[in-house]
Amino acid sequence: MVHVDIAAERLFSIGPLTVTNSMVGALLASVLLLLAALWFGRRASLVPSRATSVLELPIEFLADIVRGTGGTRWRRFAPLVFGIFLLVANWLSLLPGVGTIGYAARGADGKEYIVPFVRAAAADLNLTLGLAIVSFVSFVGFGIWANGVRGYLKELLVAEPAYMTPLLTPIHVISELSRLISLSMRLFGNVFAGEVLLATMLALTTATLFLLPLAFVVPGIFFVLELLFGLVQALVFALLSMTYITLAIAEERQHSSNDHSGESPDTAAVAAEHGSA
């Protein structure tokens, strides 16, 4: 059976700080992104070359989604930044050497197991919780920035018919707080389970000689699954953060009759055109 550790394993300590293997993984993801940014930035020109146009595809895709679902345009940098970083952090477990190259340690029951040097960054609850906290602070912050502290608290704590307030207030507050837990747990669960799944499938198919040919096929299938799920989870984290921010900002304006905040800019533009024609 494969040995899995929910908490990231400690590699060494610098003074009072412990460095775990997922921190090394996050560092690796940042270095990879930096190198990619430098390499692609050098080739930037008005007419994109083949390599840069390949990179522009996912960026355009994300930007379209953000423009359509979000409100005004300048808020798009946050979800894109989330999504791209998470993508590399999610896919780290697929790189050769991550999770496999390590040193031997002796477990509690006396069996030997491997402590890997590098672990997928998002497979650590600390990272996902940190990102969820960033998302939480940003949507509370945007709500306060757009509506003022009184407006934000009023939207949160006071329900429309006044007698429903003691019933709905705890529900509202808990649902807002539970966004922290759901965001972090969703990402952590997906990436960690993907790692465990890959390790288990490898262990299963290499257990006997008879199953060895399957060891090339079956982990390959789960590899593709992990690729897909990493992508979807990064996208969902970014989209959900953006949706929460849009909700927090638009909450006050929903009570006006000429509200166009929920529509995409295209339909709003068409409506304005028809109105003026």
Next chain:
Amino acid sequence: MDLHTLAAGLAMGLGGIGPGIGLGIGFSKAMEAIGRNPEASGTLFVPYILGLALTEAIGIYALVVSLIILFAT
């Protein structure tokens, strides 16, 4: 009988029923909408992925609970 293993198995097994049904219903509705109006697939994509991930998250919570039971207690 090892109650830990039983608990972990039950947590994941029972916790997978709800999200499975929910995802199936959601996907079938999305397919219905696309079949009715093939051009809607662009508009449908983002809310569908969002709904998919939100529903699947419940199953992931069950998985995390079962992993915690197995490996951390």
